[in-house]
Amino acid sequence: MTEVITRFAPSPTGVLHIGSVRTALYSWLYARQNNGKFILRIEDTDKERSKKEFEDNILDGLNWLGLNHDEFYRQSDRSPIYKKHLIDLIAKGAVYLSKEEPKEPGERAEVLRFKNPNRVVTFHDEARGDISFDTTELGDFVIAKDFESPLYHFAVVVDDFEMGVTHIIRGDDAISNTPRQILIQEALGAPRPIYAHLPMILAPDKSKLSKRHGALAVTEYREEGYLPEAIINFVALMGWNPGNDQEIVSIAEMIKLFSLPKIQKSGAVFNIDKLKWLNKFYIKTLTQEKLANEILLRLTETLKEYAKNNPMIFSKMIPIIVEHISFFEEVSTLAESGEYDYFFVDPMYEREGALWKDEKDPIIASQKLKKVLFLLNDIDDAFFTPETIKTAVWNYATEVGRGSVLWPMRFALSGREKSPDPFTLASILGKEATIRRIEYAMKLLLS
């Protein structure tokens, strides 16, 4: 039994996006499942377009997602290896120096071309079955600009050979490159690896996913407050499934259950709503400390100050905040729009707001609040919990009409049309602030 070696081979000409993540994930899963090796190889043979910042972004993203590699290579460090094979192939007569007439600026007058044997190449794809191509149409393709500048197809084949890659798992945009790579492989005398081509990830309009469709870099999802577990789970289930109805799949389960033949053959449309749903699920599994950190990070300066000075209130707010978001950056928006202010500061509002839709008489509303105040007064400060508050007010509210009591009460506490329920709110604010706010509402109603 030979060792399984897979690789992820991005070119640093762009950021790490969702589609690449899936390719990396599947390669990684396959290696881990088989106790094999996962190689990360930066394909930077295009000196013009390759940028260090993109390489950093890719490394950063993979690291954050936990897709750790066992070996790392950069093609630009491997020139002598490509050169050696180039010379070798020339000696064998498989490659020749070709005189050219440059058609565009930058083109060479002499390049290295591969002597195409012009035959039909058939290969097996673990995800799709057998595929064959007639390579005649390719002609004698260029494999290097010169001995120091190999082109993609050549460098890939040499590297996969030299690194002992056994399984090539990559996007199906590379499927039509495979025959020519096999040709080079055969000239090199390299064994043929096992191929598995993954379908593309598409935008909602079925076109190729791009930035304008909301396809962000993985690092941007991180900044938006998505969790790596959610991204991995989401991406894994686009084009693969564990063989049952499970939607939440842990990494450990994926490693156990992953299988190449189960990979979907058609492209999958990126569905941000499902990602959000998954992210919300994983957010709920976070500890209080982690939640507090993520939230605190995204509060306004004022709110941060309040939170620091009122740790009890802040910690009680956390479950409420979490309930309303599916990714953490939403906290920023909510915080900036003043959504959390009433937890710390007595709200200001128009008196009409405190009136329930079915009970518009301010005098009656005020009387009901007075009764609420009276009922609340019996509760000891130390036992001011949602349960005790509810018990105190509930019967009375039910008797006279819940909305006519609870709406003004809740509005007095929050000053908002929408908010958590009055019992939770009151318990967070504490007895003193609750009474103060209700008294203020009564005054306002009678003014």
Add this chain to the structure above:
RNA sequence: GGCUCUAUCGUCUAGUGGUUAGGACGAAAGCUUCUCAAGCUUUAAACCGGAGUUCGAUUCUCCGUAGAGUCACCA
């Protein structure tokens, strides 16, 4: 256009020569504390079309159609 690949609810998908074609996201309705959110329950929602094989095709074959990828001295 040539070549290659693909085709089940709006989306991600399960599944089978005979099924009420299953699940999830989203949507709608209801319930649960007045509002919001969450949660729970329920509902609507699909086998691209046409031939053929067959007692019977969503499933197998062929032909259409549609979509995608690819055709560089990019990767």
